[in-house]
Amino acid sequence: MAATTAVPTTPAPGRRVGSANIPRRRGGLRRKVFDNLTGYLFMLGAVLCFAFFSWYPMVREFIMSFQRTRRGVTTWVGWDNYIRVWHDPAFVTAWKNTAYFSILALVFGYALPFFIAVLLNELRHAQGYLRALVYLPVMLPPASALFLFAYAYQPDNSGIFNFILHSLHLPTSQWVQSTAMTMPSLVIASTWMNMGGAILIYLAALQNIPGELYEASELDGARLLRRIWHVTIPQTRLILSLMFLLQVVATMQLFIEPLILAGGDGVEDHATSIVYLMYQHAFKEQDLNGAAALGVMLLIVLVGFSAVYTRLSPRED
Numbered sequence: 193m194a195a196t197t198a199v200p201t202t203p204a205p206g207r208r209v210g211s212a213n214i215p216r217r218r219g220g221l222r223r224k225v226f227d228n229l230t231g232y233l234f235m236l237g238a239v240l241c242f243a244f245f246s247w248y249p250m251v252r253e254f255i256m257s258f259q260r261t262r263r264g265v266t267t268w269v270g271w272d273n274y275i276r277v278w279h280d281p282a283f284v285t286a287w288k289n290t291a292y293f294s295i296l297a298l299v300f301g302y303a304l305p306f307f308i309a310v311l312l313n314e315l316r317h318a319q320g321y322l323r324a325l326v327y328l329p330v331m332l333p334p335a336s337a338l339f340l341f342a343y344a345y346q347p348d349n350s351g352i353f354n355f356i357l358h359s360l361h362l363p364t365s366q367w368v369q370s371t372a373m374t375m376p377s378l379v380i381a382s383t384w385m386n387m388g389g390a391i392l393i394y395l396a397a398l399q400n401i402p403g404e405l406y407e408a409s410e411l412d413g414a415r416l417l418r419r420i421w422h423v424t425i426p427q428t429r430l431i432l433s434l435m436f437l438l439q440v441v442a443t444m445q446l447f448i449e450p451l452i453l454a455g456g457d458g459v460e461d462h463a464t465s466i467v468y469l470m471y472q473h474a475f476k477e478q479d480l481n482g483a484a485a486l487g488v489m490l491l492i493v494l495v496g497f498s499a500v501y502t503r504l505s506p507r508e509d
Contacts, residue, residue, distance in 0.1 A: 250491070253484045253487050253488060254484075254488055256480060256481055256484040257273055257274070257481060257484040257485040257487070257488045258270060258271075258273070259273075259481055260272065260273070260481055261480065261481060269481075273481045273482050273484070273485040274485045274488075274489070276482060276485075277473070277482045277485050277486050277489075280469070282461060282464055282469055282472075283469070285461050285464055286464045286465055286466045286468070286469040287466055289375070289446075289461075289462065289463065289464055289465055290444055290446055290465045290466045290467075292375055293375055293378060293379065293443060293446050293465065294440055294443040294444055294446075296375055296376060296379040297379050297382060297383065297439065297443040298436075298439060298440070298443070300379055300380075300383050301379065301382065301383040301386065301387060301439065301443075302435070302436060302439050304383065304387060305387040305390035305391045305394060306390075306394050306432070308326065308387070308391050309390075309391045309392075309394035309395045309398060310394075310398065310420060310424060312326070312391070312395060313395060313398040313399065314416075323391075323392065323395070326387070326388050326391050326392075327388035327389070327391070327392060328388065329384055329385050329386075329387075329388055330385070330386065330388035330389050332385070334385060334448055335448070335452060337381070337384075337385050338381060338385075338448065338449060338452040338453055339452065341377075341380075341381040341384075341453060342368075342452060342453055345367035345368050345377060345453065347364075347365075347366045347367065347369050349364070351367070353365070353367065354367075368453050368454045368458065368459075368463070369459060370459065371458075371459050371460055371462045374454055374458045374459060374462045374463050375462065375463070377453065378446070378449045378450060378453060378454070378463065381449055381453060382443075382446075382449050386442075390435060390439075393431065393435065394428070394431070394435075397427075397428045397431040398424065398428065401423065401424065401427045401428070405423045405427070406419060406423060409422065409423050433505050436501075437498060437501055437502075440497065440501075441494055441497075441498065444466075444490065444493070444494060445467050445490075446465040446466075446467060446468075447465060447467040447468055447471065450463035450464070450465055450468055451468060451471075456468055456471075456472075466486060466489075466490055467490070469486060470483045470486045470487055470490075471483075473486065
């Protein structure tokens with residue numbers, strides 16, 4: 193019987209031996225781990241910033257609102273700080289002024305940037321220069337811009353606004369020195385300072401609207417206002433909803449405008465906001481615990497409003 197010799201089989205061309213893939217898999221695994229680790233390291237800086245400058249102060253504020261500190265001794269007092277600030281004579285006035293400012297700011301500061309963005313989007317020339325022009329107030333330090341408005345709001349004719357009104361033979365105003373014009377004056381200054389960023393956001397949203405929709409509406413004979421109502425607003429509903437929420441949250445934190453323009457309280461407390469009341473408790477009365485209680489109250493109001501608004505807002509498909 194003849195002996196048979198086993199012939200070693202060689203892998204067909206194009207096929208790889210299984211063991212040869214192990215180093216490649218290991219190399220791909222190392223590369224994947226390295227990429228993920230790099231991404232987490234980049235995120236670490238942002239997480240640390242949020243932890244130390246946002247989350248920790250919020251937790252610390254919540255704890256301080258239930259404490260009382262006297263001569264370096266801290267004791268737990270429960271709801272005493274909340275009850276005490278609740279009975280503050282300026283508490284209700286501060287909330288009313290803050291709500292009034294937010295409503296006025298929504299009437300003027302929410303609609304005006306959108307229509308300016310629509311107008312700039314319709315222009316065919318010098319769009320870049322006009323964008324820089326409308327964004328210029330945002331680049332100014334808020335305190336500097338408000339000091340300019342304080343000069344413009346001078347009650348006599350030395351103020352720019354009264355000088356213009358007097359030149360046009362129109363009645364002048366006392367502006368922040370008047371109880372009726374205090375909040376409108378603050379809204380004008382706040383809108384001028386902050387609307388540049390909103391205009392650029394709206395412009396970015398408007399430029400993503402397909403041009404075919406406008407062409408179809410023009411063929412149907414729709415004029416500019418009908419195109420805005422039936423095309424522009426429905427196509428930007430999501431960004432409009434988001435900007436509405438951000439506007440309310442920002443305006444409820446009114447502080448620097450009354451501090452610089454109206455001296456904080458204003459005439460007969462018509463400029464006192466809830467954040468300025470926190471400032472008074474913390475730095476004028478040395479009552480950090482009462483200021484923390486006011487801050488927690490404001491946080492609860494804003495979180496509640498955001499939750500309800502998000503729940504009631506129509507969802508995009």
